Amino acid sequence: MDSYSAPESTPSASSRPEDYFIGATPLQKRLESVRKQSSFILTPPRRKIPQCSQLQEDVDPQKVAFLLHKQWTLYSLTPLYKFSYSNLKEYSRLLNAFIVAEKQKGLAVEVGEDFNIKIVSKSQLPSENREGKVLWTGWFCCVFGDSLLETVSEDFTCLPLFLANGAESNTAIIGTWFQKTFDCYFSPLAINAFNLSWMAAMWTACKMDHYVATTEFLWSVPCSPQSLDISFAIHPEDAKALWDSVHKTPGEVTQEEVDLFMDCLYSHFHRHFKIHLSATRLVRVSTSVASAHTDGKIKILCHKYLIGVLAYLTELAIFQIE
Amino acid sequence: MDETVAEFIKRTILKIPMNELTTILKAWDFLSENQLQTVNFRQRKESVVQHLIHLCEEKRASISDAALLDIIYMQFHQHQKVWEVFQMSKGPGEDVDLFDMKQFKNSFKKILQRALKNALTIASKHHQIVKMDLRSRYLDSLKAIVFKQYNQTFETHNSTTPLQERSLGLDINMDSRIIHENIVEKERVQRITQETFGDYPQPQLEFAQYKLETKFKSGLNGSILAEREEPLRCLIKFSSPHLLEALKSLAPAGIADAPLSPLLTCIPNKRMNYFKIRDK
Numbered sequence: 001m002d003s004y005s006a007p008e009s010t011p012s013a014s015s016r017p018e019d020y021f022i023g024a025t026p027l028q029k030r031l032e033s034v035r036k037q038s039s040f041i042l043t044p045p046r047r048k049i050p051q052c053s054q055l056q057e058d059v060d061p062q063k064v065a066f067l068l069h070k071q072w073t074l075y076s077l078t079p080l081y082k083f084s085y086s087n088l089k090e091y092s093r094l095l096n097a098f099i100v101a102e103k104q105k106g107l108a109v110e111v112g113e114d115f116n117i118k119i120v121s122k123s124q125l126p127s128e129n130r131e132g133k134v135l136w137t138g139w140f141c142c143v144f145g146d147s148l149l150e151t152v153s154e155d156f157t158c159l160p161l162f163l164a165n166g167a168e169s170n171t172a173i174i175g176t177w178f179q180k181t182f183d184c185y186f187s188p189l190a191i192n193a194f195n196l197s198w199m200a201a202m203w204t205a206c207k208m209d210h211y212v213a214t215t216e217f218l219w220s221v222p223c224s225p226q227s228l229d230i231s232f233a234i235h236p237e238d239a240k241a242l243w244d245s246v247h248k249t250p251g252e253v254t255q256e257e258v259d260l261f262m263d264c265l266y267s268h269f270h271r272h273f274k275i276h277l278s279a280t281r282l283v284r285v286s287t288s289v290a291s292a293h294t295d296g297k298i299k300i301l302c303h304k305y306l307i308g309v310l311a312y313l314t315e316l317a318i319f320q321i322e
Numbered sequence: 323m324d325e326t327v328a329e330f331i332k333r334t335i336l337k338i339p340m341n342e343l344t345t346i347l348k349a350w351d352f353l354s355e356n357q358l359q360t361v362n363f364r365q366r367k368e369s370v371v372q373h374l375i376h377l378c379e380e381k382r383a384s385i386s387d388a389a390l391l392d393i394i395y396m397q398f399h400q401h402q403k404v405w406e407v408f409q410m411s412k413g414p415g416e417d418v419d420l421f422d423m424k425q426f427k428n429s430f431k432k433i434l435q436r437a438l439k440n441a442l443t444i445a446s447k448h449h450q451i452v453k454m455d456l457r458s459r460y461l462d463s464l465k466a467i468v469f470k471q472y473n474q475t476f477e478t479h480n481s482t483t484p485l486q487e488r489s490l491g492l493d494i495n496m497d498s499r500i501i502h503e504n505i506v507e508k509e510r511v512q513r514i515t516q517e518t519f520g521d522y523p524q525p526q527l528e529f530a531q532y533k534l535e536t537k538f539k540s541g542l543n544g545s546i547l548a549e550r551e552e553p554l555r556c557l558i559k560f561s562s563p564h565l566l567e568a569l570k571s572l573a574p575a576g577i578a579d580a581p582l583s584p585l586l587t588c589i590p591n592k593r594m595n596y597f598k599i600r601d602k
Binding site: 214221223227229230231233238241242245246269271272274276 | 577
């Protein structure tokens with residue numbers, strides 16, 4: 001039985017942020033101003049809508065197939081100290097030894113008796129046809145996080161976003177080893193309602209040939225003594241039509257548009273049920289591009305916009321590390 | 323027939339406007355159809371009244387009949403009296419027992435009799451005056467006398483805090499103007515919620531589903547989806563370990579408006595929890 005952990009290296013030099021982003025994200029602006037020691041001015045956030053044409057050649061559907069349609073638990077990770085891509089084999093060996101030692105200590109480990117952990121980089125990703133069942137997968141990634149790279153010294157490697165699929169006990173053990181070895185720190189990445197709304201709007205804005213899933217929102221109502229969940233599913237074509245009616249600035253998504261999009265949904269709901277959804281807590285959004293839960297769980301459904309989704313998540317991870 | 327009864331009926335009938343007289347007499351149902359037909363209602367009122375008294379004497383009207391006529395008159399002319407409402411409640415620790423109408427009537431009667439006795443005792447100074455006082459009060463309305471006394475007795479028993487504030491547990495030391503505005507709205511919400519859901523435990527239900535095909539109508543910005551003819555296709559699901567209790571708590575919590583939407587409140591009545599909603 002094999003299990004793999006596959007740290008993704010940073011994308012190749014061709015995918016520079018300037019190729020894909022027009023206008024700095026609020027995070028980039030903040031970092032810039034901190035370095036310049038200038039006063040901080042809040043500007044309305046804008047983000048470029050992921051354009052699939054520019055990104056398609058970077059993403060091989062075959063290679064990334066194993067990433068899609070799986071639920072990933074998200075973590076932010078502080079920069080790794082003295083991590084080297086040339087030592088991956090050595091790291092694999094050390095990690096395996098560590099797990100064996102933990103098992104002997106009596107610590108519960110999900111992996112079976114006969115296991116093997118491999119740490120590989122992007123170019124060595126296994127194809128889907130490999131023998132053996134993959135029990136646990138974790139990947140380190142950084143998409144357009146160059147702003148963070150600029151702020152740390154040469155000894156550090158920035159891979160701020162970590163995604164894990166598999167038993168949590170495995171995640172814990174493997175995470176412990178990385179933390180010990182590279183003096184870094186994992187932290188679960190929660191996604192608040194504000195960012196969930198952004199995701200819903202951005203992913204609704206993505207142009208799709210066909211929709212594989214309905215667009216759905218889930219709210220949790222803080223009423224006592226019983227909990228109440230409200231799910232609002234809307235046909236993806238209708239969601240797109242609503243977005244198109246709200247959207248004004250070509251090529252960009254603005255805060256005002258996100259707010260208006262959500263307000264339209266709240267208003268439509270209130271008209272029928274007299275309930276103010278804005279007074280409740282948004283916990284999950286789901287579209288044909290991806291779905292995200294406030295507990296930091298994500299599922300990516302569409303390879304075309306994979307980079308865009310990862311870019312946004314990287315930004316959230318960096319924000320949490322700051 | 324007692325002359326006081328006759329006087330009582332006479333004074334009651336004199337109060338009734340001519341255009342209402344036949345209606346009220348019919349509602350009273352004491353004088354028969356035949357008897358009423360003998361009366362010429364186009365005469366002067368005094369003559370009509372005299373004729374009616376004569377008919378009542380024939381039928382031997384009692385004080386109860388006279389009182390009933392008074393009550394019926396009161397029902398038609400409620401606005402001429404000031405009514406007060408009293409809430410009956412049990413103290414803390416007391417059991418809630420089933421309501422026995424008969425027993426209630428008996429207790430109530432006894433209290434009234436006691437109150438009336440007290441009223442007479444307090445009011446009496448001179449035997450003659452008392453009798454006259456009683457007589458005039460007796461003729462105006464027995465109910466009115468008793469209720470006046472009744473009010474006073476109860477007012478001293480209850481605490482002086484207004485009923486609303488006590489039941490909501492608010493701090494009455496705050497600025498009274500601020501409290502009052504809030505109380506009115508909170509009370510309204512409580513009342514409507516109670517009217518909608520009742521005081522009893524709600525039937526246990528775990529989810530409700532609505533398939534909506536309705537057009538988008540924006541209050542905020544009229545231009546959004548204005549040209550779109552097609553409705554928005556939505557599926558809404560409410561789920562909870564105890565859905566109706568949860569819905570009941572929404573308006574008091576400020577999360578929903580009161581009254582709640584009929585789409586939700588009709589669930590127990592219709593015994594349905596799958597709905598399809600379309601524009602008309």
